[in-house]
Amino acid sequence: MANEELYKEACEAIVNADRAAAEDVARRALAAGLTPGDIMQNGFVKGIQEVGELFESGEMFLPELMMAADAMAGATEITNAALEVGEQTTKGSVVIGTVQGDVHDIGKAIVIAYLKANGYEVTDLGRDVPAQSFIDKAQEVGAQVIGMSALLTTTMEEQKKVVKMVKEAGLPYKTVVGGAPATQRWADQIGADAYAEDANDGVKKIDALLAK
Ligand code: B12
Incomplete structure (x- = not known):
């Protein structure tokens, strides 16, 4: 699947406040070779930004905002876990x-x-x-x-x-x-x-x- 499609799916999973879909696309994006930062910035973060705009304009309400945040938390857990462990010596x-x-x-x-x-x-x-x-x-x-x-x-x-x-x-x-x-x-x-x-x-x- 093209990267653009994965970004779009990731964005939509957050806007739809669908945690299972967000976790699924996070796993598939990593399996497809995208970096955690890539799918996060170009997909999930775009989604939560859109959610913020919908909330601000009164098209989304607090319960949905909370569910979108939960979907975001699910995606973040998966992408964060995939980040490589840092250098042995601490900076x-x-x-x-x-x-x-x-x-x-x-x-x-x-x-x-x-x-x-x-x-x-x-x-x-x-x-x-x-x-x-x-x-x-x-x-x-x-x-x-x-x-x-x-x-x-x-x-x-x-x-x-x-x-x-x-x-x-x-x-x-x-x-x-x-x-x-x-x-x-x-x-x-x-x-x-x-x-x-x-x-x-x-x-x-x-x-x-x-x-x-
Ligand atoms: C998700 C969300 C929530 C969730 C939070 C869940 C959670 N566990 O975090 C819930 C539903 C709980 C929530 C509640 C509220 N929210 Co809210 N929320 C958001 C939303 C949509 C997204 C925030 C987010 O996660 N962004 C994604 C992350 C990745 O981005 P980020 O936080 O900016 O972090 C990145 C950078 O900024 C930077 N960074 C951040 N911190 C730091 C620190 C350091 C040291 C460094 C180096 C970098 C760094 O790096 C991060 C990663 O790249 C924003 C909209 C927005 N535009 O931000 C509104 C928003 C922040 N919320 C808003 C409001 C009004 C509220 C409520 C008051 C709503 C209410 N009526 O109750 C409550 C306040 C609760 C409280 N006391 O804190 C307003 C704030 C308006 C304002 N000007 O103050 C916003 C802007 C929505 C809007 N457009 O109206 N919210």
Whole structure:
């Protein structure tokens, strides 16, 4: 089957909120030789973006949105499991979480899988994480980087809070922000060390920060 058809099927499985179909197309895409990143970016992510637009325009409601998210989670589990295990020596330690008040964690799961596949040790704080917990955990595990995901315009303020706490206490952690409402401009405004637009970019930005 042509790649384009698999992308289309993957997108449709999410829009139709069909977890079984999403898992099935994820497996078939990998078996056909597509990389996990390829089918995720060109298929599933397109689907969940379309779902977001349908929700925003009032053509889709919360229960369907939740089912689409569940289908996305199923696909993500399969593609993440197929990512190759990273280098044996660790490149660094990253503490990551979705900020307080926010339960969106699909993107974060992808970022974690990419970081691990690229040789990072990752501590996942989960979602709805209070600002202080990012700092406490980074101190506990001796992390170099704190990564924060926020998907709501209201919760992105929490990213600002964590960056401020790190700076005011003079802590050595590099801070990286991501999630749909975050931008490079936002990162500059709050004084974060980096903004990443997707998981791949996240790895590149963290590589660059630690190379400095
Ligand atoms: C799925 C989804 C949900 C699911 C989440 C399930 C889950 N377990 O995550 C559910 C149904 C629970 C949900 C709930 C809500 N949602 Co919602 N949701 C979405 C949706 C459709 C997709 C998000 C997603 O998974 N995207 C796919 C992933 C792969 O992309 P991503 O998260 O952006 O992550 C990538 C990059 O951003 C980056 N990245 C992300 N984080 C980080 C962090 C670091 C460190 C790095 C390096 C990179 C990085 O890398 C990732 C991988 O490439 C978005 C629409 C959208 N446009 O985003 C709305 C959206 C975010 N939701 C929205 C809303 C309003 C809500 C609710 C308030 C709805 C309600 N009335 O209750 C609640 C809020 C709950 C809460 N308190 O958090 C709005 C937000 C509007 C706003 N401006 O604030 C959106 C934009 C929809 C819309 N267009 O209206 N939602």
